[in-house]
Amino acid sequence: MIALTSPLLWYTARASGIVSLLLLTAVMALGVMTATRVGGRPMPRFAVAEVHRRIALMTMIFLVLHILTTVLDTYVHIGLLAALIPFTSAYKTVWVAFGSVAFDLLLAVTIASLLKQRISHAAWRAIHWLSYVSFPIAIIHVLMIGTDTRFPWMLLLVAGCVGTLFLAIAWRLWAHPRPDGALTAVPRRKGRPGTTATASTQHAPRGRKIASSGQTRKPR
Ligand code: HEM
Structure with a gap:
C-alpha cells in the first residue's frame, strides 16, 4: 500500500468535517422551517425550501471530501469500506462508526429525496425523519474523535450547532407557527x-x- 500523508490532508479532513457540521445544522434548521411552512416577506417559503435543498447537497459534497481525505491520509488507516460500513474500522472503531452511521443515514435521506417522485410520500417522510437521528449521532462522532474538541472554540461551535437546532425544534413544538402563514410564493x-x-x-x-x-x- 502506498503511504500518503501530509498535514494538508489532515487539515482538509478536519476543516471539511467542521464545514459539514455547520452545513448540516443549517440544513436541519431550514428543514424545520420548511416543515412549519415558514416564509414571508424577507424570504418566501419556496425560497426556504430551495435553500434547504441546496445546502443539503453542499453538506453531502463536504462530507464526501471529509471521508475521502480521511481515507487518503494513511497516517491512520481507515479504508473506504470501513468509512462507510459501521464497526469495521480498526482505528477508533466505535467513534468512526458513529460517523459512518450518521453519513449512511444522510445518504438514505438524500437518495429518498432524489427519488421523491417515484416513492410514496409516507416512505419519503419516514426516511427524511432519519436526519433527526443522524444529527445527534454526528455530534457524538465529532465530540469523541475530533482533534479540535480539546479547544474551547470547537466546543463552543458544537454547542452553537446543538443550540441552534434545539431552538428551531423547540420553536416548532411550542410556538405553533401557523401552517398557513405563508402558503405560497x-x-x-x-x-x-x-x-x-x-x-x-x-x-x-x-x-x-x-x-x-x-x-x-x-x-x-
Ligand atoms: C454526518 C457525518 C459526519 C460529520 C458531520 C463529521 C464531522 C466531523 C467533525 C466536525 C470532526 C472534527 C474535526 C476537528 O476536530 O477539527 C470529525 C472528525 C473526524 N471524522 Fe468525521 N464526520 C462525519 C462522518 C465521518 C465518517 C463517515 C468518517 C469515516 C472516515 C469520519 C472520520 C473522521 C475522523 C477520522 C475524524 C478525526 C479527524 C481528526 O481530528 O484527526 N467522519 N468529523
Whole structure:
C-alpha cells in the first residue's frame, strides 16, 4: 500500500468535517422551517425550501471530501469500506462508526429525496425523519474523535450547532407557527375590494366564506 500523508490532508479532513457540521445544522434548521411552512416577506417559503435543498447537497459534497481525505491520509488507516460500513474500522472503531452511521443515514435521506417522485410520500417522510437521528449521532462522532474538541472554540461551535437546532425544534413544538402563514410564493392578485383571489381564505379571520367560490367577504 502506498503511504500518503501530509498535514494538508489532515487539515482538509478536519476543516471539511467542521464545514459539514455547520452545513448540516443549517440544513436541519431550514428543514424545520420548511416543515412549519415558514416564509414571508424577507424570504418566501419556496425560497426556504430551495435553500434547504441546496445546502443539503453542499453538506453531502463536504462530507464526501471529509471521508475521502480521511481515507487518503494513511497516517491512520481507515479504508473506504470501513468509512462507510459501521464497526469495521480498526482505528477508533466505535467513534468512526458513529460517523459512518450518521453519513449512511444522510445518504438514505438524500437518495429518498432524489427519488421523491417515484416513492410514496409516507416512505419519503419516514426516511427524511432519519436526519433527526443522524444529527445527534454526528455530534457524538465529532465530540469523541475530533482533534479540535480539546479547544474551547470547537466546543463552543458544537454547542452553537446543538443550540441552534434545539431552538428551531423547540420553536416548532411550542410556538405553533401557523401552517398557513405563508402558503405560497404566488402573490395575491388584486380583486374586487373585500375579496381575495387565492383559494385560501384562512387569512381573513373576520370574513365570511362564500361556500361556492372560496372567496371572502368582509363583514359590513
Ligand atoms: C454526518 C457525518 C459526519 C460529520 C458531520 C463529521 C464531522 C466531523 C467533525 C466536525 C470532526 C472534527 C474535526 C476537528 O476536530 O477539527 C470529525 C472528525 C473526524 N471524522 Fe468525521 N464526520 C462525519 C462522518 C465521518 C465518517 C463517515 C468518517 C469515516 C472516515 C469520519 C472520520 C473522521 C475522523 C477520522 C475524524 C478525526 C479527524 C481528526 O481530528 O484527526 N467522519 N468529523
